[in-house]
Amino acid sequence: MNTLKLTPFILMSLCMLSCSDDDDVMALxxxxxxxxxxLHAPxxxxxxxxxSGSFTKFDFETGQITDSDTEWDIAFRGTTIAVNGGTVTGTIDEPLRTSDAGITLVSATFEDITEIPADTSFDQDSHEGFAVPAGSGNGWYNYDFTTNILNPIPGKILLVETTDGKYAKFEILSYYKDAPSDIDPFQDESRYYTFRYAYNPNEGQVTFN
Known part of the structure; x- marks a missing residue:
């Protein structure tokens, strides 16, 4: 008798728990x-x-350039990209690393990366150098010494574990102001980044869908 009386209550409780789980999923x-x-990186x-010169710092959570000493994920100066994780490299005027962010460079298309692969290893800056390799052909760009033109390497995507443990991917599209399709190195100003990114603001979520 007691079991029969409790059954509707149990069913109702299960329904409420199920609805709660659905709400949690929908709340993402x-x-x-x-x-x-x-983004100017002089x-x-x-x-x-x-x-020398200050790095231009960027925060994925706000989607903005920031002057904060702590709330930044990546930073740009010239062709150099720093991450807010690890230690200083010894470079003049670089920002202090105050967090545990990491970054890695992968070969893929932006669209094909729908999630952070489980085996991804994020690198941090150190006394040995920046996590993103510097120099033409070593990291994200090629520089043609005959034309004096710098171009991003197609299919090079940067994955980031942010300062608050969330995830982003970004692709650098241009290094010149207004991203000209036909670059004139004597007229078009350089050190102006255009990049696209996707950022998952949900803790523990590694997908970009």
């Missing part, structure tokens, strides 16, 4: 996808002189 925020245009020096 949407993946954020956008393109950043003309530097001083070069041509035999020490390179």
């Amino acid at each position: 925020a949407e993946v954020e996808s956008t393109t950043i245009e003309n 530097q001083e020096g070069g041509r035999g002189e020490p390179i």
Whole structure:
């Protein structure tokens, strides 16, 4: 008799738990996808002189450039990309690393990366150098010395574990102001990044769908 009386209550409880689970799934925020245009990453020096100048810091959570000393994920200066994880490299004017973010460069198309692969190993900056390799052909770009033009290498995608343990992917589309399709290295200003990214704002979620 007691069992029969409790059965509707149990069924109702199970239904409520099921609805609660559905609500949790539906409560996930949407993946954020956008393109950043003309992120200026100037530097001083070069041509035999020490390179210096502040890095331009970017935060995926806000989708904005930031002046914060702590709330940033990646930073740009010239062709160099820093990540807010690890230690300083010894480069002049670089920001302090205050978090445990990581970054890795993979060969794929932006669309094909629908999630962070389970075996992904994220690298951090260190005294040995930046996690994103520097130099033409070594990381994200090629530089043609005959034309003085720098182009992103097609199919090079950067995956990021952010300062708060979330995930992003981004692809650099251009290094010149307004992303010209026909680059004139003597007219088009360089050190202006255009890149597209996808960022999953949900903790523990590695997908970009």
